[in-house]
Amino acid sequence: MDMQTRQALFLAISARLTGFEAVELEGTGMTQTYFDTLSNSTAPDVLDLFFEEAASIxxxxxxxxxxxxxxxxxxxxxxxxxTAKVIILMWYTGEWYTGIGASSSVNSTQIDGPSYVQGLMWDVAEAHPPGAKQPGYGSWAEPPIRIRA
Structure with a gap:
């Protein structure tokens, strides 16, 4: 499977795993960063099998x-x-997680500054990351947007 096919597959399976449309994920500007993080941090044989399974699904x-x-x-x-859970957590929190499913503790590492700011958790919570993406002067005067149905 070539790199371009893998990237398209990564975006498609990420959309299914996160519940966001592929265009919304691309709009974060983090697709390439997250794909690279996944590729560089996952054992090649595990990643090959994961992508084969994702493609068949x-x-x-x-x-x-x-x-x-x-x-x-x-x-x-x-x-x-x-890997699927790590992808979900990466999109939502902007962190790379290890140790999921192990009997020991789960560890996480921030991928980079923009990954925190672009985390999907902020959209789901209808909030903004502290210190970034401020909603604008006087926005506090408006009631919050209703949660998606």
Missing amino acids: LALQDDQVIDAAIRSRLMPDSSYDA
């Missing part, structure tokens, strides 16, 4: 079947060193 036709396959084949901690 995304080739399925029905959304419910795809979601069920993701839950059963990618989400267990034992599946591909918890």
Whole structure:
């Protein structure tokens, strides 16, 4: 599988895992950074198998079947060193996690400054990261946007 195919697959599976549209993920400006982080921090054989499995799942036709396959084949901690969970956490928090599924403790490392600012957790919480992306003067006077249905 060539690099361009892997990057497209990374974006497509990230969209399914996070619940955000691919265009929303691209809008964060973090796609390349997160793809590079995943590629450089995951064992090559594990990553090859993960991408093969993700491609086979995304080739399925029905959304419910795809979601069920993701839950059963990618989400267990034992599946591909918890790569799917690490991808979710990376998009939401901007951190790289290790030790998921291990009996020891989970560790995380900030990827870079922009990854924290662009974390999806801020969009979900309808908030902004402290010290960045300020909502603007007087925004406190408006009621918050309703949570997506």
